[in-house]
Every structure is written in structure tokens, then in C-alpha cells.
Amino acid sequence: MENITNWISEHGVDWGIQIAIAIAIFIVGKIIARMISNLVEKGLTRAGTDKILVGFLGNMSYGILLIAVVLAAVDSLGVNVTSLMAILGAAGLAVGLALKDSLGNFAAGVMIIIFRPFKIGDFITAGGVSGVVDEIGLFATLMHTGDNQRMIVPNSGIIGGNITNTSALPTRRIDLVFGIGYDDNIGQARDIIMAVMEADERILTDPAPAVAVGELADSSVNLNVRPWVNSGDYWPVRADLLEIIKVKFDEAGISIPYPQQDVYMHEIKAAG
DSSP states (O other), X not given: OHHHHHHHHHHHHHHHHHHHHHHHHHHHHHHHHHHHHHHHHHHHHHTTOOHHHHHHHHHHHHHHHHHHHHHHHHHHTTOOHHHHHHXXXXXXXXXXXXXXXXXXXXXXXXXXXXXXXXXXXOEEEETTEEEEEEEEOSSEEEEEOTTOOEEEEEHHHHHTSOOEETTSSSEEEOOEEEEEOTTSOHHHHHHHHHHHHHHOTTBXXXXXXXXXXXXXXXXXXXXXXXXXXXXXXXXXXXXXXXXXXXXXXXXXXXXXXXXXXXXXXOOOOOOO
């Protein structure tokens, strides 16, 4: 007991000073780390960076700086920081291997936010599904389909494949094929289709709609019909064209043939 008392009397003051210095380093360093992270967030916000990425990078910068502050405070106490960093590195490696799929989704989420291949409200086909984007997260993208089903798609599945953004451009071309019989008048069919498209105000005049013979098929002459519309009008105009042109063809006596096959039966008489 006497030895402990003597040790405290000899070294207690030094330890008290070291602890006070460590606490001061931690408090001041924490304040500086928060100030730097706030500056990072403000700079990213001014640059127009996505809010999700701003918050993440701000928190990440604060976390990294806080780790450096803690190491500096521990070092002031005389602790071997090198050994501590080695332990933290090994632990980080183990955690990284255990969470490699999540980290892959996270990295993909950062790429989506930075490069912006789509935005909220866009209709896309990615990760094997099609739908409207509702939310872009750091690990997954939330979408809903045309029949209002919720889809949660991992970001790595989106970045790892092709992305088709239907809403990216203001206009789209509708591609339709109408088959008419070989006995029907091609010019008459073309005039009917053009009249239907010219009567629809939703169909753009620039680029101009086009009708052309696309193929002389086995049972029909196929006409390619290609009008341009605003992206939001694509499906309504497509449905209306299919219905109205069919009605107009029926009124004009133009047939829309379907594949057919003639089968001939031959009767073979048995030899008498």
C-alpha cells in the first residue's frame, strides 16, 4: 500500500496533466472536426450535389476526423497508437469482408447519385424490372410498377447492367407495324394512316410522321408507321392509333391478314 501511495505521489501529477491534455485535444479536435464537416456539406450543397450524398459525405468526413482526434488524444497518454491502428485495420478488414455485398450496393448507390443516370419520377428499366423511381438510396432504389407494386432493387444490380431511361428525353417515337393484304392498295392504306396521324394534335410535326413499306412478308405487306410524340403521350397515342387505324381500314375494306396455312387432303384408294 505504501508503494502504491509513493507511486501516485511521484507520478500522479504527470498522469493528471496527460489526461487533461488528452481531454483538451479531444474536445478541441471534435469542435474542429464538426466545423470542417459543416464546411464540406456547405460546399457540396453550393455545388448542387444530391442531398443524400451531401449528408453522407459530411458524416463520413466528420467520422474520419473524429477517429484522427481520438488517436491523437490516446497518443498523448503514451499509448502505442501504431498497435491500436493495426488492430482497427484488421477489424475493419473483417467487417469489410462480412459486408462486401452491402458495400458493393453502397458504392453503386454513390455512383448513381454522382452520375445521375436517372432521377426520381423517371420511368426506367434496370436490374431486371421496369417502373417509376420513387427514391434513390445509398443501398437500394425504390420503384413502383405500372400496376402499383413496390420494387426494392439493390443498387449493384442497377449499375451492373443496362439502364433504359424512358423519361430522359422529352420526345419519343412510336413504332407500329400494320400488315395489309397483297390485293389491297398500298397508297390508299398510306393515305388513311397519314390522315389519322395528322388529325391527332398530340403527334408532332417535327420530326414529321412517316409511313413506309417495311417488309413483303409471307401473308401481308407490312407498313412501318413512325410518329413522334411527347414522352408523356406515348402510351395513349399508341393505343388510339391502333384502334382508329383498324376502324378506318375496316371502313375502307382494307384487310389486315393473319398468318394462315392451307392443308390439302388427298384420298388414296386401296388397290382392289
